[in-house]
Amino acid sequence: MANIQLRNVTKTYGAVNVIKGIDLEIKRGEFMVFVGPSGCGKSTLLRLISGLESITTGDLYFDGERVNNVIPSKRGIAMVFQSYALYPHMTVYDNMAFGMKLGGSSKADMEARVRRAAGMLQIDHLLDRLPRQLSGGQRQRVAIGRAIVRDPRVFLFDEPLSNLDAALRVQTRLEIAKLHHDMRDVTMIYVTHDQVEAMTLADRICVLRDGKVEQVGTPTELYDRPNSVFVAGFIGSPKMNFLEGNFAEAHGCATLGIRSEHIDIVPEGQEMWQGRVVHTEDLGSDNYLFVDVGSGEPLIVRQPGKATIPEGTVVSLLPRPGMLHRFDAAGRPVQMPIAAQ
Amino acid sequence: MTTTISANPERSRGRETSLQSQRARAAFWFLAPMLVMLFFVAAWPLFRSIMFSFTDAEANDIFTGGSEWVGFDNYLSWRVRDDGSIRWRGVLADADWWNAVWNTIRFAFMSVALETVLGLLVALVLNAEFKGRGLVRAAILIPWAIPTIVSARMWGWMLNDQFGIINDMLLTVGFIDSPIAWTARADTAMIAVLMVDVWKTTPFMALLILAGLQMIPRDMYESAKIDGIHPMKVFFRVTLPLLKPALMVAVIFRVLDALRIFDLIYVLTPQSEATVTMSILSYRELQQFGDYGEGSAQSTLLFLIIALFVLLYIWLGRVDLSGERSK
Amino acid sequence: MIDLLTFLFWNLLYFAAFVGITLAVVFPFYYAVLSSADRSGERTASGVFWNIVFWIVVALIVLIAIFPFYYAVLSSLETGTQLFIPNYLPQSLNPANYEAVLTRPSFVSSIVNSVFVATVTVVAALFLAVTASYALARVRFRGRGLLLLTILAVSMFPQIAVLSGLFELVNWLGIYNTPWALILSYTIFTLPFTVWVLTTFMRDLPVEIEEAAIVDGASPWVVISKVFLPLLWPALVTTGLLAFIGAWNEFLFALTFTITETRRTVPVAIALLSGASQQEIPWGPIMAASVIVTVPLIALVLIFQRKIVAGLTAGGVKG
Numbered sequence: 001m002a003n004i005q006l007r008n009v010t011k012t013y014g015a016v017n018v019i020k021g022i023d024l025e026i027k028r029g030e031f032m033v034f035v036g037p038s039g040c041g042k043s044t045l046l047r048l049i050s051g052l053e054s055i056t057t058g059d060l061y062f063d064g065e066r067v068n069n070v071i072p073s074k075r076g077i078a079m080v081f082q083s084y085a086l087y088p089h090m091t092v093y094d095n096m097a098f099g100m101k102l103g104g105s106s107k108a109d110m111e112a113r114v115r116r117a118a119g120m121l122q123i124d125h126l127l128d129r130l131p132r133q134l135s136g137g138q139r140q141r142v143a144i145g146r147a148i149v150r151d152p153r154v155f156l157f158d159e160p161l162s163n164l165d166a167a168l169r170v171q172t173r174l175e176i177a178k179l180h181h182d183m184r185d186v187t188m189i190y191v192t193h194d195q196v197e198a199m200t201l202a203d204r205i206c207v208l209r210d211g212k213v214e215q216v217g218t219p220t221e222l223y224d225r226p227n228s229v230f231v232a233g234f235i236g237s238p239k240m241n242f243l244e245g246n247f248a249e250a251h252g253c254a255t256l257g258i259r260s261e262h263i264d265i266v267p268e269g270q271e272m273w274q275g276r277v278v279h280t281e282d283l284g285s286d287n288y289l290f291v292d293v294g295s296g297e298p299l300i301v302r303q304p305g306k307a308t309i310p311e312g313t314v315v316s317l318l319p320r321p322g323m324l325h326r327f328d329a330a331g332r333p334v335q336m337p338i339a340a341q
Numbered sequence: 342m343t344t345t346i347s348a349n350p351e352r353s354r355g356r357e358t359s360l361q362s363q364r365a366r367a368a369f370w371f372l373a374p375m376l377v378m379l380f381f382v383a384a385w386p387l388f389r390s391i392m393f394s395f396t397d398a399e400a401n402d403i404f405t406g407g408s409e410w411v412g413f414d415n416y417l418s419w420r421v422r423d424d425g426s427i428r429w430r431g432v433l434a435d436a437d438w439w440n441a442v443w444n445t446i447r448f449a450f451m452s453v454a455l456e457t458v459l460g461l462l463v464a465l466v467l468n469a470e471f472k473g474r475g476l477v478r479a480a481i482l483i484p485w486a487i488p489t490i491v492s493a494r495m496w497g498w499m500l501n502d503q504f505g506i507i508n509d510m511l512l513t514v515g516f517i518d519s520p521i522a523w524t525a526r527a528d529t530a531m532i533a534v535l536m537v538d539v540w541k542t543t544p545f546m547a548l549l550i551l552a553g554l555q556m557i558p559r560d561m562y563e564s565a566k567i568d569g570i571h572p573m574k575v576f577f578r579v580t581l582p583l584l585k586p587a588l589m590v591a592v593i594f595r596v597l598d599a600l601r602i603f604d605l606i607y608v609l610t611p612q613s614e615a616t617v618t619m620s621i622l623s624y625r626e627l628q629q630f631g632d633y634g635e636g637s638a639q640s641t642l643l644f645l646i647i648a649l650f651v652l653l654y655i656w657l658g659r660v661d662l663s664g665e666r667s668k
Numbered sequence: 669m670i671d672l673l674t675f676l677f678w679n680l681l682y683f684a685a686f687v688g689i690t691l692a693v694v695f696p697f698y699y700a701v702l703s704s705a706d707r708s709g710e711r712t713a714s715g716v717f718w719n720i721v722f723w724i725v726v727a728l729i730v731l732i733a734i735f736p737f738y739y740a741v742l743s744s745l746e747t748g749t750q751l752f753i754p755n756y757l758p759q760s761l762n763p764a765n766y767e768a769v770l771t772r773p774s775f776v777s778s779i780v781n782s783v784f785v786a787t788v789t790v791v792a793a794l795f796l797a798v799t800a801s802y803a804l805a806r807v808r809f810r811g812r813g814l815l816l817l818t819i820l821a822v823s824m825f826p827q828i829a830v831l832s833g834l835f836e837l838v839n840w841l842g843i844y845n846t847p848w849a850l851i852l853s854y855t856i857f858t859l860p861f862t863v864w865v866l867t868t869f870m871r872d873l874p875v876e877i878e879e880a881a882i883v884d885g886a887s888p889w890v891v892i893s894k895v896f897l898p899l900l901w902p903a904l905v906t907t908g909l910l911a912f913i914g915a916w917n918e919f920l921f922a923l924t925f926t927i928t929e930t931r932r933t934v935p936v937a938i939a940l941l942s943g944a945s946q947q948e949i950p951w952g953p954i955m956a957a958s959v960i961v962t963v964p965l966i967a968l969v970l971i972f973q974r975k976i977v978a979g980l981t982a983g984g985v986k987g
Contacts, residue, residue: 052360081876365807372800372803374799378859382855386856387830390831403832471726488965490917505754540732594824623828648821655817
């Protein structure tokens with residue numbers, strides 16, 4: 001329910017700059033994902049928004065109101081932590097009701113809200129249990145339920161899936177997506193280092209690097225039009241192929257990027273590059289060819305279906321037209337139209 | 342909506358959020374009662390004691406305040422006599438004091454050395470897995486749980502010259518041919534004190550060392566075993582270096598404790614020249630002779646010696662000054 | 669100077685001899701301990717030999733640890749001439765010494781004094797320490813490390829160094845020869861100890877739980893009382909018990925600040941327990957009194973032994 005604005009926000013610990021001036025607007029009801037490698041400041045940024053850490057300089061607004069000096073519980077936020085952070089000595093019910101109890105809500109009101117949240121997450125039958133009697137997935141649901149009960153303007157997730165195993169992670173991811181769907185006007189901010197979570201959950205993604213915003217945009221925008229080598233390499237799996245040296249110079253840039261699914265195997269003579277298959281990976285639905293075209297690393301070429309080309313074969317490769325990403329020496333996109341092709 | 346934004350970056354610079362200031366305020370009020378209390382029971386009495394050491398205060402002056410400032414005279418002063426010889430006075434010129442200093446240091450040194458080695462031995466036993474380990478650990482906690490005064494009395498009885506069971510044992514085995522007055526004789530009193538102190542304090546040492554031993558990952562031993570390294574070598578190359586920090590801290594803890602020894606010696610022995618320590622001498626000066634000036638000078642000197650060891654502890658224990666967790 | 673040199677020389681010599689002997693005992697033995705891990709598989713002659721050595725050492729440790737207390741119990745049940753004949757097995761079960769001690773009004777009141785002083789001291793120390801240790805463990809502020817260090821240093825104070833100043837304070841407050849003098853003076857070691865140990869325990873509680881409570885709207889006091897205290901009670905029991913033992917065993921202050929028999933604490937009472945004449949030390953009643961004041965402590969220590977070990981280590985090794 002809140003529109004969040006960050007104006008030139010910085011955070012320093014002693015002499016260390018963790019957040020180096022961030023301007024960002026998160027729209028009401030939006031699902032915003034902060035993503036980036038570890039140490040990029042994404043968790044710190046979330047904690048600045050939550051109020052658990054103080055902002056060194058700059059301003060933070062919730063719905064136009066400056067909240068730099070507002071304590072977390074007065075900001076209308078709820079937070080889901082990586083370690084669940086359930087109160088070990090309280091039952092699930094008390095865990096979920098604790099915030100309301102401190103806020104002085106009536107018993108009936110409390111009961112109704114807890115029951116409703118528990119219903120949404122199908123944890124009604126667990127209300128009398130203690131956290132240690134629950135499985136990891138159940139604990140995370142209780143943590144989410146506790147956040148729902150707070151009826152927040154802003155929902156904050158700090159890597160909520162990292163402690164779950166792979167299968168549970170997918171399942172909980174779906175639930176969070178459903179939650180976002182059900183609570184349309186609640187703004188959600190989600191921190192992760194996993195670009196798959198970012199791509200699947202986000203309305204918009206904010207890629208952070210070294211305490212700065214690298215790019216903000218919808219998942220499609222980031223995938224199709226990364227505005228730096230860093231974003232291009234970070235978003236998408238397998239990683240985008242990068243070619244340098246002569247390969248890039250031929251296209252008037254310092255780094256040439258092409259995604260694995262945008263390279264076709266063509267009959268000899270029509271190719272742009274040629275190379276030997278040094279390794280193949282078969283994923284069942286797809287297969288990856290690792291082709292050594294003479295640049296630093298082998299190009300990854302994604303082919304539908306099972307692998308049919310044996311290792312050692314020399315193949316001819318042609319990138320799809322318009323799918324080449326060209327970056328200058330500073331890692332920024334080259335805007336000029338493609339001349340040589 | 343944007344009209345409400347009065348972006349003024351200067352205003353927010355360096356200011357804490359209310360969460361941080363709320364916590365800082367709370368921290369202040371949480372700490373204040375403890376600090377006030379510590380000031381009254383520790384800092385102020387210490388300060389007064391040090392002040393007394395620069396006066397000629399006697400027991401009665403505590404109530405009347407009629408003492409005079411004498412500077413360092415209680416520590417050291419001299420007077421040239423008529424015949425030209427110099428007469429030294431004060432604690433630092435007092436042979437009894439130096440005797441007490443040597444007694445204290447000898448006691449601290451010997452007891453801590455014995456306790457460390459024996460503590461290590463007991464800790465190694467408890468670190469091995471065997472049936473009844475819990476019982477052995479419970480058994481060694483008993484000496485630690487017994488009040489020092491009580492253990493002094495128990496051992497005093499066991500070491501009794503006429504009826505003591507220790508003499509009986511030694512006579513039976515044939516190590517001695519006549520009973521020994523352990524606690525009274527000048528040459529055995531300190532041995533008796535050491536015996537009781539080692540008995541009582543080795544468990545503490547063993548538990549601290551055991552905790553250190555258990556922090557050493559088991560797989561380190563297993564990989565050494567797979568590599569066929571001799572256990573002795575493993576002990577010197579792996580266990581001891583890894584145990585060193587825990588051992589150092591435990592040793593310094595014990596040294597500090599041993600340097601202020603009072604109760605055991607006060608009760609077990611007649612506090613003759615053979616066993617009198619700094620604490621006992623100072624106590625005697627204060628309580629029995631009522632000389633607050635010189636007694637306080639002695640206790641201040643003991644305080645300085647112990648302060649020196651505390652600094653050593655901080656340095657060796659690498660206590661983190663920032664107050665953050667050390668890894 | 670010569671004194672110092674001879675002193676050092678003899679001590680070093682003693683020490684070297686002593687270290688040599690112990691090394692000779694410890695290391696073969698250590699070898700046995702290490703091989704004991706897979707003793708089951710070892711049926712060799714040396715395996716059996718070390719096995720026996722190991723169990724002998726275990727037996728010796730247990731015997732030495734418990735014999736003095738066993739002997740005190742044994743002696744406390746003997747009277748008359750029987751007491752003065754050394755014996756290793758119980759010869760009689762005569763409760764006369766216990767009767768003698770427990771009918772002495774001064775001894776009974778010293779037990780009451782000790783219980784009262786130790787309890788009040790510990791409760792007061794815990795009360796002050798819980799909030800203080802939260803601030804020290806959980807709130808970042810300048811000078812925190814120095815403060816912790818000062819507190820640690822105070823707990824290592826030689827008590828004699830504050831004795832004259834405390835004596836003055838106690839007289840000024842007019843509490844000389846009352847339990848309050850002891851409660852006040854015991855704070856000097858119980859308070860720093862409880863603060864220090866509770867701080868190390870409090871630091872181990874997960875940060876995210878506190879942050880969740882903050883987001884839920886908990887003030888620092890609510891975090892302590894509603895979230896941390898329920899999680900910390902085992903630590904509180906341990907710390908309180910250790911502080912209680914410290915206060916129960918204290919001797920110097922109790923000796924200095926009490927003068928009448930009925931105001932004494934147990935250690936002073938036992939230390940000064942004497943018979944009709946100076947020469948006749950009433951060993952029987954002394955042993956009975958010793959057993960009486962020790963049995964509850966041993967029981968407590970054995971019940972809480974795991975927690976006590978954790979508390980001792982928190983106070984020591986973790987630094």
